[in-house]
Amino acid sequence: MKPLRVLIGCETSGRVRRAFDALGHDVWSCDLLPSVDGSNRHIICDVRQLLNDGWDLMAVMHPPCTRLCNSGVRWLTKPPQGKTLEQMWADLDEGAGLFSDCWNAPIERIAIENPVMHRHAKERIRNYQSPAQTVQPWWFGEQALKATSFYLKGLPKLVATNKLTPPAAGTVERNSWARVHRAPPSADRWRLRSETYQGIADAMAEQWGGFALKQVAA
Numbered sequence: 001m002k003p004l005r006v007l008i009g010c011e012t013s014g015r016v017r018r019a020f021d022a023l024g025h026d027v028w029s030c031d032l033l034p035s036v037d038g039s040n041r042h043i044i045c046d047v048r049q050l051l052n053d054g055w056d057l058m059a060v061m062h063p064p065c066t067r068l069c070n071s072g073v074r075w076l077t078k079p080p081q082g083k084t085l086e087q088m089w090a091d092l093d094e095g096a097g098l099f100s101d102c103w104n105a106p107i108e109r110i111a112i113e114n115p116v117m118h119r120h121a122k123e124r125i126r127n128y129q130s131p132a133q134t135v136q137p138w139w140f141g142e143q144a145l146k147a148t149s150f151y152l153k154g155l156p157k158l159v160a161t162n163k164l165t166p167p168a169a170g171t172v173e174r175n176s177w178a179r180v181h182r183a184p185p186s187a188d189r190w191r192l193r194s195e196t197y198q199g200i201a202d203a204m205a206e207q208w209g210g211f212a213l214k215q216v217a218a
């Protein structure tokens with residue numbers, strides 16, 4: 001069967017790229033920054049420059065969202081120290097513009113990972129639709145708690161592959177499952193917090209790749 005042409009946008013870790021690559025797809029990652037693994041299948045550019053290049057499937061792995069998500073809405077009325085309100089609204093326009101361009105790209109199958117958005121963000125996105133699903137890493141065999149929402153177009157919801165049972169609230173074990181949220185401040189904290197879990201990356205490649213392959217071959 002002919003491999004799929006797959007674009008993984010906004011990814012430096014290479015996690016999702018490698019999961020599709022392991023299944024034989026013609027997959028490329030793209031980010032404004034270099035990839036951590038030094039792969040020659042990584043393109044350093046604005047993902048918007050690649051949207052018209054004939055992909056079968058695109059997954060955008062958590063484009064910058066601090067100004068779009070519910071937790072950031074307070075900054076739109078009271079900016080953080082060192083920032084102006086004007087800057088905060090400009091950041092919102094920039095983040096919503098990137099999401100909107102990816103969401104409306106001429107690609108049949110699109111997945112975008114992003115938290116649930118506030119109303120100002122939704123209003124700025126062309127053809128906005130609610131996230132199709134919110135998953136947890138522990139649905140995919142990972143001992144971790146982190147709600148992850150997917151906006152999906154032309155792709156099915158991910159199905160759990162190995163559901164674990166999270167430890168009870170208030171226990172030391174549960175705190176260790178939430179470790180990514182609690183990572184101490186460091187230059188790499190944002191990277192650690194936003195890296196896709198292996199179990200989720202594998203499920204994307206198997207389930208979305210398998211689904212798209214059948215459609216393309218039909």
Ligand SMILES: C[S@@+](CC[C@H](N)C(=O)[O-])C[C@H]1O[C@@H](n2cnc3c(N)ncnc32)[C@H](O)[C@@H]1O
Nearest residue numbers: 010011012013031032046047061062194195196
């Ligand atoms: C929250 S991180 C996502 C990391 C990803 N989950 C991973 O495993 O590498 C957001 C990424 O989006 C990238 N980014 C921001 N704007 C972009 C753009 N216009 N085109 C491509 N990448 C962009 C950033 O450089 C950053 O690496």
